[in-house]
Structures are given as C-alpha cells and as structure tokens.
Amino acid sequence: MTLPQIALFALFVGLAMGVGLSLVVAWAYRTRARIDSETSLVVPEGVTAVLGSMDDAACVVDTSGFVLAASKPAARFGIEVGAPLENPELRQLVRSVRADGAPATESLRLTRGGLSLDPRLVSARASAISPRMSLLVIRDVTEQERLDQMRRDFVANTSHELKTPVGAVTLLAEAIESASDDPAQVRHFASRISAEAARLGQLTGRIMSLSRLQADDALSDARPVSVDEVLASAIEAHVVQADSGGVEIARGGDRGVWVRGDSQILIEAFGNLIANAIAYSPRGSRVGVGVKADGEVVEIAVSDQGIGIAEADRERIFERFYRADEARSRRTGGTGLGLSIVKHATQRHGGEVLLWSRPGRGSTFTIRLPMIDAPTGLDQGKKSKKKRERKAAKAAARVRNGENE
Template sequence: MTSPNTALIALAVGLVIGIGLSALVAWAYRARARVVEAASSVVPQGTADVLDSMDDAACVVDASGLVLAISHAAARFGIGVGSTLDNQELRQLVRTVRSTGASATETMRITRSGAALDPRLVSARASALGGQLTLLIIRDVTEQERLDQVRRDFVANTSHELKTPVGAVSLLAEAIESAADDPAQVRIFASRISAEAARLGQLTGRIMSLSRLQAADGITDFDTVAIDEVIASSIEGHTVQADSAGVGLARGGDRGAYVRGDAQILIEAVGNLIANAIVYSPKGSRVGVGVKVDAATVEIAVSDQGIGIADADRDRIFERFYRADEARSRRTGGTGLGLSIVKHATQRHGGEVRVWSRPGRGSTFTIVLPRLDVPVPETARKIKKTKRARKADKAADPTRIRNGENA
C-alpha cells in the first residue's frame, strides 16, 4: 500500500514534468514562428494601412530588392509594387541595413519619375522589418533646403547692402568733424549724409515690405480695389522723378477694372515698375502704363523704350538684391528689391508677372491679376436713370430752362 508521502511526491514530479513539457512546446512554437517570420516575404498585417496614411514616400522591400508595398507618394519617385529600386544609393542603403540589422539614415539627391532635370534632396531612412523585409522611408527636404538657403542669402545680402550706407554715414560724420571750420564743406558732407540716410531708409523700408509679403499672415485684409486709382496714384507718385529724368509718362487702356486685394501694396508694386522704367529709359523717351481687361483677368503693363534686359539676366531679375546693371543701380540708389517686391505682391494677390524685353528696344512688365466683377450699385443705377430722364425732359420741353426752372 502506497504511503501518502509517496503519492504527494509523485504528484509533484508529474506537475513539474507537465510544466516543463508545456514550456518546451511553447518555446518550440515561438522558435518556429521566428523562423517562419525570418524566412517570410509577406508584408506584416497592418503595414499596408500605415503606408496608406503616410505623406512621405515609403515602401517595403524584400531580400531580393523587390518592392512589396508602397505609400501613395512613392509613385513620385518611380517606385511601384512589383518593381525594384532604380536608385543605386537607395539599394545600397537597404543592403547596409540588411547586413547590420540596424536602422540607417542618409541624405542624397534622387530624381523624381518623369522629371529628369529635377533632382530632389531627400532624407532616406531604412529599418529592418523582419528577417527578409526592409522598410524604406524617403522624405523630400528640397523645399526646406531652399528656404534655408534663401534665409542665409537674405541675411548675407542684407548685411552687405546695409554695410555700405552705414559705413558712408560714419565716414561723412568724421569728415564733417574734421571740416568744422569750413562751412561750405560741411554743407556738402551734410547733403551727402542726407542722401545716404535716404538710401538707408529706402532699403530698410523695402526689406520690411518684402518680409511682410513673404510672411504667412502678411496680408489679411483684402478689399475691393479700383485699378484706376492704383494707376493714378502710381503715376502721380513718380511724376517728379520722370520730369527730372526728362521721361514722359503716358496712360492708356481700359478703365473701370476692379480686383480684390490691398490697394497700398498694388500701388507700391506698380510704382516700382514705373520707377525702374524711368531709371532705365533715355532722356526724351516715354514710359507707358496700360490696362487690359478681359472676362477673368486684369493686366497692368508698364513699357519703356530703355536699354532692355539681356537674356542671361531675364531669369534672375526677380531675385532679391539682383541688379542687371550694377553700376547704374548704385548710381541711382537702387536697392535690387523692387522687382522682388513686385513678384511677391502679385503672387499674394493670386496673379503673376510677365516680362518681355529686347536689348536696345526696351522692356514691358505685365502684372496679371484675377478680375473682380463689381456690379453697379442700385443707387448709382438710379442716379444714371434720373440723369437720362432729365436729359429726355430737356429735349422734350426746352422752355423749362428758359423759364428758369432748375433742371
């Protein structure tokens, strides 16, 4: 007969053996799952949904380099399901991750599909996704690089441009101090200081205008703007400059056009074009400002009979601080920001700037803006109707005038 202690011992041994066998079976299943996963080329469940929700280009690549799944943006770089990676640098990045098992990130330039002349700067990151799969994410940082470069150039150019008038004012102040006993020289130096101060004020003012135009919230209050008033104010503001240069100003074209925008900014933009036309026109010539209105747009054209623009400069004239004629711009106090302000002001109003130019024949800058259809107010229609009625009454009964009746 078995003692109670022996039975307990046998039960305990059986329990231990059962637990051990269960653990062994579980380990075997996990090991088998790992082996299957390592050898599998099936995209894990849910990965495709994640790729669909991504804004960046991304894809899953197997051991042979075959693309198994992609995000929508991947097509921009010519990456499609069932294809292989065309870019050698991307393939090398995937191989490196597969060999090391660690994620890696590289910055490179690759070409988008259908745009052989448009290489994009991208930040590519590859990570292991199981034993046979690699997740590749491609983030386009071209625009970020461009903006960083623009900021660096803007700071450098602004510092350079400000350095000249500030240095001149400092030297002229020293000259005035040295010539304190010579009133004539003091007046000459003082007038030059005034000119440099005016140049400095113009430069800082234009920098502020350009910064406001480029800011995301630079223009918030758009209103109905009469183009007739914009043209009139722009011409009036440059009449003295034109008279001093011996250049005539002429206005023509359609009337009664309206756009939606900021009147002051549009006046400055058109004024910049007129000022440039005057500067680059010979004495005795004429600058024309014309307006053309069609069903959808309003075109404001400023034409001159000046020196024109060379083909090599035409693509760069809207860059900040760029001057096609450096010597003339320095002599006339040009800042190199006028056309850049015109471009950004026009773009902020939903339009564009067009340029026609021939060296020795002159240039025409055209601002194209969306037209705003402004109906005639009811009160204005009534006034017109009343005037027509009175005119008809006069024709019908001329004795009203002779009798002193108020018409």
C-alpha cells in the same frame, strides 16, 4: 555514329533540355510564390495600411532587395512592388541596417523615374521591421533645401547691402568732425549723410515690405480697389523723378476697372514698375501705363523706351537683390528688391506678372489681375468720382508741364 546512337543522343539532349526548362519554370514559380507569400503573410497589415496613406515614398524590402510593399509616391523614384530595389545607394543603406540592426538615415541625390534629369535631394531612412524585412522611407527635401538656401542668400545679401550705406554714414560723420572749421565742407558731407540715410531707409522699408508679402498667403485687408485710383497715386508719387529725368508718363487704356486687394500694396507694386521704367529710360522718352480689361482679367502694362533687358537676365530679374545692370542700379539708387516686391504682390492678389523686353528697344511689364464688378452704389457719389478724375488729370498735367518746362 550509327543511327541508333544518334537517336539515343537526341533523346538524351531532349530530356536534358526538358529537365532544365522545368527547373527554370519551377524556380520562377518558387520565387514568385515566395514574394507573394512574404507580401501577404509576413508584411504586417498595419505597415501596409500606413504605406497606403503616406505622402512620402516608402517601401518594404526583403533580404534579397525585392520590394514587397510600397506607397504610391514611391513610383516617382522607380520603386515598384515585385521588382528589385534598383538604386545602389538605397540597397547599401538597407544592407547596413540589416548588418547593424540600428536605423540609419542618409541624404542622397536621387533621380525620379529612372531619368537623369531633375535630381532630387532626399532624406532616406531605413529600419528593420523583422529579421527578413526592412522599411525604407524616402522624404523629398529638395524644396526645403531651396527655401533654406534662399533664406541664407537673403540674410547674406541684406547684410552686404546694409554695410554700404552704414559704412558711408560712418565715414561721412568722421569727415564732418575733421572739417568742423569749414562750413562748406560740413554742408557737403551733411547732404551726403542725408542721401545715404534716405537710401538706408528705402532699403530697410523694402526689406520689411517684402517680408510682409512673404509672411502670409492671404491678404489681411482685401477690399474692392479702383485701378484708376491706384495708378493715379503711383504716377503722382513719381512725378518729381520723371521731371528730373526728362521723361513723360502717359496713362491710357480702359477706365473704371476694379480689382480685389490691398490698395497700398498695389500702389507700391505699380510704383516700383514706374520708378524702374523712369530710371532706365533716356531723357526725352516716354513711359506708358496702359489698362486693358480682357474678360475676367485686367492687364496693367508699364512700358518704357529704355535700354531693355538681355535674355540671359530675364530669368533672374525678379530675384531679390538681382541687378541686370549693377553699375547703373547703384547710380540710380536701386535696391534690387523692387521687382521682387512686384512679383510677390501680384501673386498675393492671385495674378501674374509678365515681361517683354528687347535690348535697345525697351521693356514692358504686364501685371494680370482678376477683375471684379464695380461696387454697388458707386454712382451715389458723383462728386467723389469727379474729384478722383480731377486728381488723376491734375497728376497727368503736372507730368506734362514738368516735361515741357
């Protein structure tokens, strides 16, 4: 090839590359201009305003799948203006709407931010707003699904738990009828019926307590509450259980601490912790109840020297009807609702409950509550104060005396 021919060939290649580059640039400008034109001219102002005020993820896409407008929450699912709609299931939903002309809704599992973690259940609805555009609304229903599943589990678990004592009462009633001529057997079966009736009453009572705690976010009867009085009542209510189990209850820590809340709810919550600590403690051990005022927070800890809780069970220990030791819980008459009541009661009082546990070494449940100043004029009734102190001391003495007998 001669030099002129080489020069001509190089000129041709350069022209071809220049034309090709010009075409690519022109295509890019036309694509961007088309998107800008459709966004500013075609998307109705009302739709854009609605998108800007929506809490759900929503967007407007064109026939090629480009996002023309979007709400702020849409970014959680990787949907951005000027970019294509990446999710194939959402693209297929939009295409089906364009083909049929009728709105369509589907339940999908989507990942947020393009990550494979934390898949969300969404209800996606697509509808056509013009021949060239479709509106896509994505509502995250993951939490609703979780709550619905909790309700279903609660109903199923409650039905299962109620069947046991009800069935036992039925069988024992039949046994009494068959043994009507044997007074000893009648007394034995009657005492069993009483025990099952008490278990049934405890279960229904705790179900009602848990339902009340979950019904509202605010306390209906919040007032200043003395932690000393609450703990004294909770301890006194479990003196007999401690005596029977050979367990000592020791109360220590700060005194004169006050919180705002419902005293009956708090008594039940602390009572549940104390009852669990006694039930899972070996004979001759001690259950400690300690109070610590720390700044604006008061910590009430209930510790035992029992069997402890395995690490695999700690995540679920506050779930309704969950039992770390199913067999032991049945023997001790546990309902599986006590710790769930503790959790919800604490949350209703603006606090939190923490757990420390080691298998074979015991467990410590700590309730942290906002602390308040003692009510004004409290010193007026010194007699009432002394009476409360005597009551608390009497409860502690009864525990000690019962242990030493």
